[in-house]
Structures are given as C-alpha cells and as structure tokens.
Amino acid sequence: MTNSPYHPRIDLQEAINRSRTALRIVANTWPDESLPAILRRNLDEALNAIPALAAEVERLSVELRETRIHRANLAAAARATLNAHRDGERDPLSYLLDELQAQGYDAERRA
Template identity: 45%
Template sequence: MPNTPHPARNDLQEAKAKNRTARETLAAIAESIAPLSEQWERINATLTDTPALISEIRHLRAEIEALRLNLANLAAAARATLAAYRDAESDPCSYLRDELSAQGWADGDRP
C-alpha cells in the first residue's frame, strides 16, 4: 500500500464558520421571537459540540498521517532488507532493525 494521503473529505474551517453563522442566526431569531428561546437553547447546546468535534478530527487526521508514515517507513525498510539479502550483504536485517528502533520497537522497548 503506497503512502498516499487521502484528500481531506471536509473543509473543517468551512464547517466551523458555518457553525458560527448558524449559531449567530439562531441567536438573532431567538431574540426577536421570545417563545423560541427554549428551542434555541437546545439547538445552541447541540451546535456547541461542533468545535470540539472539529478539533478531534484534526487530531485524528494528524495521528493517521503519522501512522501512515511509520507504515511506509517500515515497508521501505522491509524492501531494503530483502534487497540486501538478495545482494548477500553481511547484515541485511540492519535496515529493518534500524527502522524498528527509530519507531520505538527496539528489543525491550515495547511488548
């Protein structure tokens, strides 16, 4: 699997701006129509979650990007190990050991 990042499916900045616009619009409506204030509070409570969700999506995207890079690096090290073995290098596994160590998987580092 090549390390080609997927394009962002949603523009999070745009989603955040639309959320803010929706909240401002509903606040203006709620001020002008008093009987809607209870409904506005419920809608506002729901819209309040959006910024936290956007933040979580950004965090998860960064985490996925780092994992994809680690996977690509491991695949490259494995390919280099196989090529070194075919070329009868004295320590073909050094490529794989070095990458595992760089990712914190050296002997004793992780279970």
C-alpha cells in the same frame, strides 16, 4: 495501496463558520422564550460541538499522515532487508532493526 495524502472532503473552517452563523441566527430569531428551552439547549449544544469535532478531525488527519509515513518507512526497511538477505549481506536485519528503533520500538525487548 498508495501512500497518498489525506484531504478532507469538507472545509473544516467553513463548518466552524457556519455553526457560528447558525448560533447567531438562533439567538437573534428567538431572543425571548418563544423557542422551547430544551430545543434551544439542544441546538446550542449541537452547534457548539462543531468546532471541537473539527479540531478532532484535524488532529486525527495529522496522526493518519504520521502513521502512513511510518508504515511506508517500515515497508522500505522490509524491502531493504529482503534485498540484503538475497544479496548475502552479513546483517540484513539491520535495516529493519534501525527503522524500528527510529520509530521508538526497542528491538531487544520486542516492544
């Protein structure tokens, strides 16, 4: 598996804009009580959820990018460790330990 960047298949800002447009259409098309209250409430709740969902998708995509970078760095450290062991270096695990420490793991406590 390659460490390719994540690109959302949908335009999140466009989804937010469309939800705002839909809210305006609902409000302007049925300004009075002609639309049943439960239907209006369900439409409003669904359309108002879109910006929060888009923000969560963005947050998760940032977290995914960071996780992929950490995974790639650990893989590189593991390869360096194996090569150092093969080459007879005195402390081949230092590569892996350094990377684990850089990622916030306490190698002594095995956290």
